[in-house]
Amino acid sequence: MNSVGTSVHTAPSNAFSRIDSDILRTMGRPGYAYCAAVAIAALGLGFGAYAFSVQWRFGIGVAGYEHPVLWAIYITNFVFWVGIAHSGTLISAVLFLFRAKWRTAVARASEATTVFAVLTASLFPIIHIGRPWFFYWLFPYPNERQLWVNFRSPLIWDVFALSTYLTVSIMFLFLGLIPDIAAARDRCADWRKPIYRALALGWDGSHRRWWHYSSLYAFFAALATPLVVSVHSIVSWDFAVSILPGWHSTIFAPYFVAGAIFSGLAMVITLLIPLRKFLQLEDYITIDHLENLAKLIIVTSLIVGYSYITEFFIAWYSGNPFEQQTFYNRLFGDYWLFTWSMLICNTIIPLLFFSKYLRTNLVALFTISIFVNIGMWLERFVIITTSLSHDFDPANWSGLYQPTWVEVAITIGSFSMFFLLFLLFIKNFPVVSITEMKEALVTSNGEHQELRITSESLHSSAASSTGDSI
Amino acid sequence: MPTVKIMGVFDSGKKAARGINAIRKNDLGSVTAYSPVPDHALDHALERSVSPIRLFILIGGIIGCISGFALPIYTVYDWPLITGGKALISLPPFVVIAFELTILFGALSGMMGFLILARLPRVSRRTKAITVDPTFSLDRFGVFVSCDPKSESAVREALKLAGALEASRGA
Numbered sequence: 001m002n003s004v005g006t007s008v009h010t011a012p013s014n015a016f017s018r019i020d021s022d023i024l025r026t027m028g029r030p031g032y033a034y035c036a037a038v039a040i041a042a043l044g045l046g047f048g049a050y051a052f053s054v055q056w057r058f059g060i061g062v063a064g065y066e067h068p069v070l071w072a073i074y075i076t077n078f079v080f081w082v083g084i085a086h087s088g089t090l091i092s093a094v095l096f097l098f099r100a101k102w103r104t105a106v107a108r109a110s111e112a113t114t115v116f117a118v119l120t121a122s123l124f125p126i127i128h129i130g131r132p133w134f135f136y137w138l139f140p141y142p143n144e145r146q147l148w149v150n151f152r153s154p155l156i157w158d159v160f161a162l163s164t165y166l167t168v169s170i171m172f173l174f175l176g177l178i179p180d181i182a183a184a185r186d187r188c189a190d191w192r193k194p195i196y197r198a199l200a201l202g203w204d205g206s207h208r209r210w211w212h213y214s215s216l217y218a219f220f221a222a223l224a225t226p227l228v229v230s231v232h233s234i235v236s237w238d239f240a241v242s243i244l245p246g247w248h249s250t251i252f253a254p255y256f257v258a259g260a261i262f263s264g265l266a267m268v269i270t271l272l273i274p275l276r277k278f279l280q281l282e283d284y285i286t287i288d289h290l291e292n293l294a295k296l297i298i299v300t301s302l303i304v305g306y307s308y309i310t311e312f313f314i315a316w317y318s319g320n321p322f323e324q325q326t327f328y329n330r331l332f333g334d335y336w337l338f339t340w341s342m343l344i345c346n347t348i349i350p351l352l353f354f355s356k357y358l359r360t361n362l363v364a365l366f367t368i369s370i371f372v373n374i375g376m377w378l379e380r381f382v383i384i385t386t387s388l389s390h391d392f393d394p395a396n397w398s399g400l401y402q403p404t405w406v407e408v409a410i411t412i413g414s415f416s417m418f419f420l421l422f423l424l425f426i427k428n429f430p431v432v433s434i435t436e437m438k439e440a441l442v443t444s445n446g447e448h449q450e451l452r453i454t455s456e457s458l459h460s461s462a463a464s465s466t467g468d469s470i
Numbered sequence: 471m472p473t474v475k476i477m478g479v480f481d482s483g484k485k486a487a488r489g490i491n492a493i494r495k496n497d498l499g500s501v502t503a504y505s506p507v508p509d510h511a512l513d514h515a516l517e518r519s520v521s522p523i524r525l526f527i528l529i530g531g532i533i534g535c536i537s538g539f540a541l542p543i544y545t546v547y548d549w550p551l552i553t554g555g556k557a558l559i560s561l562p563p564f565v566v567i568a569f570e571l572t573i574l575f576g577a578l579s580g581m582m583g584f585l586i587l588a589r590l591p592r593v594s595r596r597t598k599a600i601t602v603d604p605t606f607s608l609d610r611f612g613v614f615v616s617c618d619p620k621s622e623s624a625v626r627e628a629l630k631l632a633g634a635l636e637a638s639r640g641a
Contacts, residue, residue, distance in 0.1 A: 015609075016608060020608050140541060140545060148546075148548060148549060151541075151545065151546070151564060151567055152553060152556060156567075157566045157570075160566070160567050160570040160571065160574075163570075164570045164574040167574060171578075171581050175581070183506075183607040183608065185607075187608075201585075201590040202591050202592030203590070203607075204606065204607075205606045205607055205612075206502055206504050207502065207504070207513075208502070208588060209589075210505065210509070212521050212583075212587045212588045214521075216581070216583075216584045219523065220577065223527075223576055223580075230570065234566060435507055438506055439508060442509060442510075
């Protein structure tokens with residue numbers, strides 16, 4: 001049974017109503033704090049957009065690229081955001097296949113995280129290329145230049161992987177939303193009703209529709225699982241298929257996938273803690289859920305730590321001087337501060353979650369998740385920049401890469417865009433799956449289990465909520 | 471032949487399934503069920519087997535896989551340009567494209583199959599009337615029976631006996 005609290009029993013027949021009213025209530029009139037958050041995110045996005053317009057007008061030279069560091073913050077952001085997307089698919093698809101019922105409460109927010117993170121990530125290759133107005137050249141289509149893309153290039157694999165991932169994630173999110181949007185349509189009384197009516201596609205809960213819906217949902221989970229593994233493997237091959245020391249490594253695919261899930265889980269915790277507080281969803285997204293996420297963070301942190309050790313060990317054991325100097329430079333060169341911060345944030349700090357007290361303490365959870373986010377961003381930066389800055393030719397080792405204000409602003413803009421989309425989503429769509437929460441109450445023989453609510457003071461009696469509107 | 475439509479409203483899937491079983495056992499009419507969640511009890515009562523949606527996904531996946539190999543192979547022959555000394559048909563990198571397109575086409579055709587099989591989006595005025603009861607997306611289970619006028623009382627009786635909160639004429 002899903003864990004939605006422990007004390008007061010609500011009559012089974014009222015449990016469904018209560019779920020509806022509790023979750024749909026979150027889509028009600030926004031408060032000042034929400035509006036302020038949206039305004040700040042919009043401002044940040046505007047700042048990023050302005051910086052991009054500067055780069056558009058004056059060219060990529062306004063970024064801090066300097067030979068040989070010709071991939072830097074933009075690609076760091078790209079890999080970071082693709083990574084963030086992965087936990088959503090892990091929670092919504094992989095845990096679904098494993099029948100991990102606790103995922104129910106956090107799956108929707110994670111799926112939304114996936115879609116918005118992939119959207120944000122997919123902007124960065126376009127921002128990074130010198131002439132962004134020609135980005136469509138990345139797609140294979142018959143053209144007047146009579147040229148096709150090079151299908152042997154990992155950058156083209158990225159195009160296919162990301163387009164597929166974005167499309168499948170959007171469909172997965174939308175499919176899960178259809179019955180919930182129908183519930184919102186039936187309860188909504190404001191200007192959004194026609195929008196919900198259109199988006200619900202005329203859903204009426206008939207058995208024929210549920211039958212196909214359940215089947216497709218399971219298939220989407222089955223399709224998304226290998227997809228999520230392939231996407232970050234392909235992103236890792238952007239590096240691993242090259243011959244640059246520090247990049248040319250066979251462990252990159254599993255290492256990146258584990259790192260992606262690790263960072264994504266941290267981002268989900270970072271988002272869920274304020275979300276459950278401000279939307280008063282403590283009865284649904286409980287400490288138990290956050291603790292389970294923290295346990296997954298321990299697992300993925302250990303995999304990432306093991307990968308770091310393997311990388312350094314192989315560099316030493318291979319006896320390859322190029323490989324050795326790269327990793328020596330990574331630890332003790334110009335970027336030592338970033339490397340050591342990354343190591344501490346990703347391999348030491350998350351191990352604090354071995355303590356049950358910290359796993360169940362909201363402040364600790366939030367703080368550690370922020371450290372992991374920072375650590376994983378730094379990991380991508382370290383892999384990209386340190387490897388490029390010390391390539392085969394010592395004459396190229398000119399010194400530190402330093403980002404310009406344009407790169408910093410675009411990075412801020414990307415975070416703002418992600419948070420803005422997430423904020424808009426949570427106020428306009430059910431952020432916890434109403435259907436899955438109800439489904440968790442129904443046992444296989446059709447009996448309702450009891451929904452147990454801890455905080456009676458939060459809501460009025462569920463019995464009166466039948467006619468509630470948003 | 472004239473028919474009447476009876477809508478039985480239940481507060482649990484198990485009771486609704488009991489109602490459906492009674493109607494079907496006595497061959498009183500054709501049944502459509504409505505529920506706020508997918509419900510296994512209703513699955514059993516309506517004897518649903520496996521959704522044919524898997525065929526859509528399989529066919530889409532196969533088409534995607536073939537396309538994923540065909541597109542790069544066609545393009546390398548359309549403009550034969552040796553890069554990096556590799557064979558024109560370099561299967562390992564093409565597997566990546568084929569893998570992604572298998573999933574993409576499988577998912578797209580699955581979605582298309584869902585919309586076709588579930589008859590969505592639904593815009594018909596006639597069917598819209600059935601869904602007027604918004605409690606079916608909330609906490610109620612509906613059993614909609616289309617039956618001969620002579621069986622009306624028997625249908626109502628069967629639904630009531632199964633635990634229907636109400637059994638009234640539907641639209």
